Amino acid sequence: MTPNPEIPPTLGTAVPPADNPQGGKAGSPVIRRLDVLSEDSRERLLRRVAPAWAISGIIHVILVMIALVIFGGKKAAANVEDKIVSTSIEDSKDKEDNLVNDDVGFDADLQAATDAAREADKNVEAPVVENQPVDAMKNDSDAPIVGMAQGFGDPSKDSGVTGDLVANSNSKLGEGGGFNAMATRGLSQRGSGATKDALIGKYGGNTESEAAVARGLIWLAKQQKEDGSWRYDGGDKTNEVAAATGMALLPFLAAGETHKYGKHYQQNVSRGLSYLQNLVGSNGKVNQATSMYGHAIATIALCEAVGMTRDRSQLREKAQLAVNYIVKAQATDGSWGYTPGASGDTSIVGWQVQALKSAILAELKVDKAVLEKAVGFLDRVSTDSGSRYGYRDNENTTNLLSSVGLLCRQYISGWGPGTPGLIKGVDEFLKSGMPTRANFDIYFHYYATQVVHFFEGPAWHQKWNPAMRDLLISLQRKNSDDKNRGSWDADGFSIGTHCSRLGTTCLSLLTLEVYYRHLPLNKRDNAGLAELNR
Known part of the structure; x- marks a missing residue:
């Protein structure tokens, strides 16, 4: 058989020589010496191994350089994103776990206002409930977006547009995820x-305060009527349906429940908002609101719902109409009265200002001249550097x-x-208005709690908040066999008289x-909660 020239002979193969100069017999087998056997280890390294390593090293260097070019930019972006996430999630991770402590009274069926077990990336927009009466959201990019993130501030400084609108649109649709992607800045x-x-x-909130909120929302949901409304159970139970419905919706909205997404109460909120929306007439008046009190409270609920969802449907249009009605109803002295155009008092003004604030947070239109006129009224009814206020004057x-x-x-x-008038006012609250069972006045406490909370400092952390929080927790009805479990008994002041248990419970929850x-x-x-306002 003729050997195949493409296959080299292996070590020890007998090969017939073509010519035998030594005189040996032709055809006698010989052992052919291969050159490879004479290589030492150094020569083998230089001839065979080293070139392979060199080629492999060059290839790997080229691949690494290509990878850096392709992925370097993305990695930098990822690092920035990681830094943002860490400011809002990592620091609070341990605190979330603490909110599900069964030792403080969480019942198995208690629907908590804050679900401590959830992760931020799970806060996605829930689907609109079936047969929901409130219109589905429309992505109307042409709709005017104006508003301010927090409060009003100085209209002359915080305006983002020229003209007669207070504006500063800092939020964009799609920023963040889920709720945060939809809600306007200041409500997300x-x-x-x-x-x-x-x-x-x-x-200064705690597990017990959130458990109280959860119990209260359960009770409040049970009080809703079949038509989606709520009714006061006090002296205003028949003629203030709009006010009662608006006030009842506010604690759900504050807990993050809306008509477009919610963990437990999406249907309740949807039905309530539908009821209010249908009350808004073409002129913006909220029907069934017998005074500007009820109109403002209903308007706050409509505006907050719009701001929390960026709802571009008829709900937004109705909210804007209701806000316009407040603007037109202002009296010449800067106040609001029971009826449009009539001079009013500090109490009514407070609800209108809250409604206008909610409108700005929802990025609705608000004429800054209205705010300036309201400041003029506040100047006239205040005294002692603006720390004390009267009803229609400063007496x-x-x-x-x-x-x-x-x-x-x-x-x-x-x-x-740092404002002198605010410092004096808060100091007076701490001296003569501290929350106790004997002077439980939820109307005063609802307002004063917000004032001291925004004031912050030792007045809030060491004095007001512990007293207010613990008083409300202790006054709530908690017995499992109590039909009013989760509610608060009517206080002995104006809210208890007019709005009774429902009104007292709503303001206690807020x-x-x-x-x-x-x-x-x-x-x-300097650091504060800047990352929460980013």
Whole structure:
């Protein structure tokens, strides 16, 4: 058989020589010496191994350089994104776990206002409920977007557009994820588990206060009527349906529940908003609101729902109409009365200012001239550097009216911890208005809690908040066999008289939700919660 020239002979193969100069017999087998056997280890390394390593090394260097060119930019972006996420989630991770402590009274069937177990990336927009009466959201890019992130501040400084509108649109559709991607800046913290829990921890809420909120929402949901409305159970039970419905919706909205997404109460909120929306006439008046009190409270609920969802449907249009009605109803002296155009008092003004604030947070149109006129009224009814307020003038001042006036100042004039009038006003609350069972006045406490919360400092952390929080927790009905479990008995003052258990419960819930209902207006330290306002 002829050997195949393509296959080299292996070690020890007998090969017939073509010529035998040594005289040996032809055809006798010989052992052919291969050159490879004479190589030492050094020569083998230089001839065979080293070139292979060199080629492999060059290839790997080229691949690494290509990878750096392709992925270097993305990696830098990823590092920036990681840094942003860490500011809002990592610091509060441990606190989330603490909110599910069964030792403080969480029942198995208790639907918590803040779900401590959820992660921020799970806060996605829930589908619109079936047969939902409120219109589905429309992505109307041409709709005017104006508003301010927090409070009003100085209209001349915080305006983002020229003309007669207070504006500063800092939020964009699609920023963040889920709730945060939809809500306007200043309201997104309500639906973010990590951000909300950080605010609860920083400003003095605790597991017991959130359990109280959860119980209260369960009771409140059970009071809703078949048509989606709520009714006061006090003296105003028949003629203030709009006010009762608006006030009942506010604690759900503060807890992050809306008509477009919600963990437990999406249907309740949807039905309530539908009821209010249908009350708004073509002129903006909220029918069934017998005074500007009820109109303002209903308007707050409509505006907050719009701001929390960026709803571009008819709901937004109705909210804007209701806001326009407030603007037109202002009296020449800058106040609001029971009826449009009539001169009013500090108490009514307080609700209108809250409604206008909610409109700005929802990026609706608000004429800044209205705010300036309201400041003029506040100047006339205040005394002692603006720390004390009366009803229609600056005589006979009370803690209640002063708390209303000071909250308006914080929203409109940008008063902060360094403002003399605010310092004096808060000091008076601490001297003569501290929350106790004997003087439980939820109307005053609702306003004063917001004022001191925005004031911050030792007045809030060491004095007001512990007293207010613990008083409300202790006064709530908690017995499992009590049909009013989760509610608060009517207080002995104006809210208890007119709005009874429903009104007292609504304002008590809003007071316990103060930690996250609105972001802090002022920062006392350089770091603060800047990442929560980013």
